[in-house]
Amino acid sequence: MSAPTLTAFIFYLIVLMSIGVFFYLRTRNLSDYILGGRGLNPWVTALSAGASDMSGWLLLGLPGAMYAGGMNNIWIAVGLSVGAYLNWQFVAKRLRTYTEKASDAITLPDYLENRFNDTSRILRVISAVVILIFFTIYVSSGLVGGAILFEKTFGLNYQTALWIGSLVIVGYTFLGGFMAVSWTDFIQGTLMFFALLIVPMIAIQMVGSWDDVVAKAGKMDPEYLNAFSGMTLLGIISLMAWGLGYFGQPHILARFMAIKKPNEMPKAQVVGMTWMVLGLFGAIFTGFAGIAYFASSPLENSETVFIALVQALTNPWIGGILLAAILSAIMSTVDSQLLVCSSAIAEDFYKQILRKDAKRQELVWTGRFSVIVLALIATSLAANPDSKVLDLVAYAWGGFGASFGPVVILSLFWKRMTRNGTLVGMVVGAVTVIFWKNMSGGMFDLYEILPGFIFCAAAIIIVSLLGREPEPIVKEQFESIT
Amino acid sequence: MESASIQAATWFWLLIPMPLVVVLSFVNLFFKRGK
Numbered sequence: 001m002s003a004p005t006l007t008a009f010i011f012y013l014i015v016l017m018s019i020g021v022f023f024y025l026r027t028r029n030l031s032d033y034i035l036g037g038r039g040l041n042p043w044v045t046a047l048s049a050g051a052s053d054m055s056g057w058l059l060l061g062l063p064g065a066m067y068a069g070g071m072n073n074i075w076i077a078v079g080l081s082v083g084a085y086l087n088w089q090f091v092a093k094r095l096r097t098y099t100e101k102a103s104d105a106i107t108l109p110d111y112l113e114n115r116f117n118d119t120s121r122i123l124r125v126i127s128a129v130v131i132l133i134f135f136t137i138y139v140s141s142g143l144v145g146g147a148i149l150f151e152k153t154f155g156l157n158y159q160t161a162l163w164i165g166s167l168v169i170v171g172y173t174f175l176g177g178f179m180a181v182s183w184t185d186f187i188q189g190t191l192m193f194f195a196l197l198i199v200p201m202i203a204i205q206m207v208g209s210w211d212d213v214v215a216k217a218g219k220m221d222p223e224y225l226n227a228f229s230g231m232t233l234l235g236i237i238s239l240m241a242w243g244l245g246y247f248g249q250p251h252i253l254a255r256f257m258a259i260k261k262p263n264e265m266p267k268a269q270v271v272g273m274t275w276m277v278l279g280l281f282g283a284i285f286t287g288f289a290g291i292a293y294f295a296s297s298p299l300e301n302s303e304t305v306f307i308a309l310v311q312a313l314t315n316p317w318i319g320g321i322l323l324a325a326i327l328s329a330i331m332s333t334v335d336s337q338l339l340v341c342s343s344a345i346a347e348d349f350y351k352q353i354l355r356k357d358a359k360r361q362e363l364v365w366t367g368r369f370s371v372i373v374l375a376l377i378a379t380s381l382a383a384n385p386d387s388k389v390l391d392l393v394a395y396a397w398g399g400f401g402a403s404f405g406p407v408v409i410l411s412l413f414w415k416r417m418t419r420n421g422t423l424v425g426m427v428v429g430a431v432t433v434i435f436w437k438n439m440s441g442g443m444f445d446l447y448e449i450l451p452g453f454i455f456c457a458a459a460i461i462i463v464s465l466l467g468r469e470p471e472p473i474v475k476e477q478f479e480s481i482t
Numbered sequence: 483m484e485s486a487s488i489q490a491a492t493w494f495w496l497l498i499p500m501p502l503v504v505v506l507s508f509v510n511l512f513f514k515r516g517k
Contacts, residue, residue, distance in 0.1 A: 045512035071492050078499050085503035089510060222485070266511040273507040277500045284496070 002025065008320025011325070013168050014183050016331075020172025023180040030351065030363035033177035034107045034343035035258045038291035040182055043263040046272035047257035048182040049187035050279070053084075054338035056145050056329045058192065058283050064303035066287025067294075070224030072231050073287075075239035077280040081410045083243020084276055091247060092256040094412045096265065098481050099257045106257070107340075107402065108250045109348045115411050116419035117474050121353065123422060128348035128382075130430070131250055132402070133395045135337040135344075140378040141393040143338070144385045146330040153307055156389075159383065165331070166379040173335045174371045177364075178258065181335045188328030191253075193275055195325035196282025199306060202313045203289035216292035224291060238447035245449055248404030251336040254343075338378070342370040395433060401430035404450025410460050415478045421464030429456030 031236040040048070065073040080148070093405050099105040102114035116123065117408075147162035172180045183264035207213050214225065223229040228236075246252060260270060283306075290305035299308055310322045346367035351358055381389055403426045410417050410425075432455045 074492075074496050076494060081500045085506065130496065152497065224491060226485075226488050227495055228488060258512050263514075266507075266514045270504075270507045270511050273504050277504050280500060 002316045002320075003341060004012065004316035005296060005320035005323060006437040007381075009324055010316060011162075012321075012324045012327070015187070016168060016172050019183050019187075020175035020180045021184070022373070024144075026179065027364060029360040030346060030367060031104075031106050031428050032179070032231060033367045034339065034347060035254065036101070036178040036182060038160035038261050038364075039179070040255070040258045041260060042153075042268035043271055044182050044186045045255050045259045045264075046268040046270075047275055048185035048332075049252050049268075049330035050272055050275045050334070051192060051247070051328070052181075052251050052255070052331060053186040053333070054192070054276075054279070055142060055333035055397060056149070056326060059306050059326045059329050060149070060303045062280070062283040063290065063306045064301075066284050067299070068302035068307040070134070070221070070229070070288070070291065071078040071227040072223075072229045074227055074284060075231070075236050076242050079240030080246075081243070081273075081277055082240070083246040085269075085273055086243075087246040087252070088265070088272060091408060092259075092269065093255075093262050093265040093410065094260055094481065095256050095408065096262045098412060101477060101481060104450060107343045107347050108253060108408075109344065110352070110407055111406070111413070112259075112422065113352075114210040115474075116417075117471060118419045120419075123419060124348055124352065126426065127404070128344040130399075130426075131344045132341055133390065134224075134399060135250070135341045136144055136374055136378050137381070137392045138396050139334050139337050139341070139374070140381040141390050143379060143382040144319055146327065147382065148385065149326065152301075154303065158423075162379060165327075166375055166382075167199035169331055169338065170334050170371060170375040173338055173375075175370050178366065181339050182255070182258070184335065185332040188325075188332040189275065191321070191328050191475040193279055193282075195306075195322045196279050196286065197396065198312070199309050200282055200285035200289050203293050204310050205285065206293045206313060207289060213289050213292040216295060217288065220291065224288075234443075236448055237450070238413060238445070240452075241447045241450040242397070243380045244405060244453050245401030248400040249397075249403070250400065250404070251340045252410065254336070275455045286365075287396055303470060305348060311370070311391055316430055338371055338374060338436075339386055341374045342367050344372075361454030374394050395437065397432055398433045398437070398447065398449040398452060401449045402433045403427075405429075405453055406457035412455065412481075414464075416464055416469065418467045418470055420467050421460040421462075424463045425456045425460035427457035429453065432456070434442035467480060 099111045102111055104112035105114045109124040112126040112127055118282055120467055143162055143166060144166050147158050150156045150161035151158045172184055204210055217224040230310050259265060286306055286309065290309060299305060310319050314322060346363055349368045351363055381387055407422050429452045432452040433448045436444060436451055
């Protein structure tokens, strides 16, 4: 790693830690620590939702896929954009309002329990356990990705990169909680945004013009310009179905719950969608411009196309900052998931079940120590990147989308939904995803989130209609939501 | 002919749906502000 790049990285990490310290001094209770006391402005809400969603895929995965295969990789970007739009349009504001009315719920399990007046606590426990297991593995997998990247790109030792990365993320998350995570996500999202605008623009300019890029790529292989190349209808539907995952991702839904004023949601939506779509275009054009730019000396590893372009086209100081965007993309997802795990322990188990009369500071410190314990577990898992446990991450996006997505949507818009319907729906969604993923051939080639989502919704509706109507208090609360 | 229509379809799917959701978000913002 060159001295300017290293300096840029260290400066960047110091900024992140300073944000952690700044919000450490402003954290007074558990709501502050795990939901920022519902004090986010629309810009931070939008960019932290986007940055915590996208991970390293936006700067490495998507440009790499475009570089390797061309336009037939656009479908997942289209599906994600539509899914994110629908989530902002229909779920965001109503969820914000409902969670506050439902006894000021500050986590998703908290919301589900309060929404259905579930005195058995089963909804809270099951959803919190699912979140804890999958997000710990998600965090671990994110750390593995980051450490491998730094090992391969900069020659850092894998274990060193892993433990330094974990230490920084834990540092600012431990200290500043949700506000630190959201504000670092905001800075990280801004950095990712500019990196994804600047890199393809320079690359296209170096090739000549966009027409030259298209002509050169088409000359190398006309299939690069064909979005349907090698695709079946089932394949296109599967890629677009990734967008369904948004409705059930706890770390993204937490951003909606944390905006200060529900009426500011449309503004956050505009910022969030503009960021996302321009970012996706930036990633797509980076990969595509890479085809033309590296035509004479193709890259061995397609996922390094963004890094290779940065290193080839910018000076080391600018390059250091642009490469910090990759670190940002990984960190902004890991920190958010870590905090959601911590909230499951501090709010859903400790405060609600173990120690109902715990004092404010005790709860905040429970949240902080949960961050450390979970990070230690996740980093230890990541220390062995070949561990089979990490394979579970493949179930995470689809599993959350299929088991929580229909639950969130129907709980917000359907008064007749019952607790039993919710419980059965969650189980059916999760089981469908696991079953579908382990089958292959024919319709089983469809991405498991789609059948999982449909069966979960069907199970909720059938079981709710077969059971007794919700209690009057539940219906009254539903009707009070505007 | 067929390759021209495939390319047209490719550019359509790349350049229309994604910007459209941004436009719809702006429409939503102005509609809600008006209210």
